Amino acid sequence: MLRVRDVSLSYGGEPVLEGASLAVGDGQFVSLVGPSGSGKSSLLRVIIGLQTPIAGIVECSYRRSEIGILFQDDALLPWKTARENVALGLTLNGMDRRDAVAQADHWLGRLGLAGFEDRYPRRLSGGQRKRVALAQVLARKPKLILMDEPFASLDAIVRARVVADVVALVEQQKISVLLVTHDLEEALSLSDAVYLLSQGPRARITQEYNVPIPRPRDPVRSRLHPSFATLYEKLWSDLSREVGGEHAQPARDDAAEAA
């Protein structure tokens, strides 16, 4: 269980977040959406511990080693091979090197990277690098994964495949997820709950939407669920109000783009 209570954050005296609260239950997939620059990533950095809030608390029932983090940049060490990068996440937590390498190979194979273990990140495509980063996170058997727009840099087809892999694995392993994204469709199709962060400065959580689409989910087909369109319209309308824009319903892709 992850619970963020009344977190406030400022950068050099400039307020960013004010009293932001959210919760991620065990095995729950939660997304955080909001206008650009509202402080979504900053809130995630507070949860990770990379930023110190001026007020509020972050309660987490998971140990540090049980939390996996996936950023937009895969941030793989360029001088280590795919195998070494994945194994590093394990050896840093005390696993024997031989076991770590075996685990790394297992997870790379599971994510379709068998045969690419000895490649350096520069010799991998964007999608492959993202899978290596994902293997690095999953190999640690996390109970909670924090993601900051991890799929944003991928093209549509690769993105769909990686997202499908992630959903299948987190459902299978019952991993809790907090996903920061600007993509409303992605948020609704993947999540059990979506939080809307208001326009900054002094951004706070203004809405929580429960997504009743059953699991296991196919991220593409879940968009055809009857509740999806209604939720999407509501989320878009609320987000438009936050950024002070038009309420007219744009095409879905335009909406995601504009968000």
Place this chain on the structure above:
Amino acid sequence: MTLDPRHAWIRQLATLALVLALWEAAGYAGWLNPLFAPPPSRIGSALHDLFSDGRIWPHLEATFTAALGGLILGIIVGIALGVLAALIPFIAELLEPVMTLLNAIPRVVLAPLFVIWLGVGISSKIALSFILVSVLIFFTVFTGIRQVDRRLVERITTLGGGRWALIRHVYLPSVAAWVLGNLKVAVGFAFTGACVGEFVAATRGLGYLLSFAQSTYNAALMFAIILIIMVVVLVIFSLSGRLEKYLMRWT
């Protein structure tokens, strides 16, 4: 007309042969004073003499020892001080002004001082090579660590790595990349230090031979030694390039 880049070496070699032939012909025709510009055949003869009677080897050994000694010590100390200064602000406060000053002056002016302090033996030459290389490596490492990719630092931190893990998995490999990127410059500096040191005061070494050739107005010997130094540095450049290519195979 398009030039095939694969045959560039043939064109370069042909041009060199032409220049040497013209130079030789000009000397033969009496257009060049051999006292200042001896023809290539005289330089070749001087080279042959140096190697055939074996007297070049102690000089080569002396210069190599001084240059490589200064290079290795300079790299080790430069990396150590650069890492310490980048990680400990107090050390940076003390070291940065000194290193900036040393970097600002032409460091070869220290050669006579090293001769007074360490004598005419090899120590003063190693010291000059060392000071040239270590300042270069210090700034390479110091500025490099401060500009290390923050995403990699955060990645290791979020994976549960502490300070030692950061040094081992992020800082040291980054440092190695920066140092290797400057290795060729450092090799050039190391040989400059050794040769200048020998030029100032020595009893052996290529710099000493140069000084001897100058004092005896032996331009052919001087050209021969310059040629040897060029070949030696080119060989070491090539070896450094191979080492860099191997160690940086991830790029």
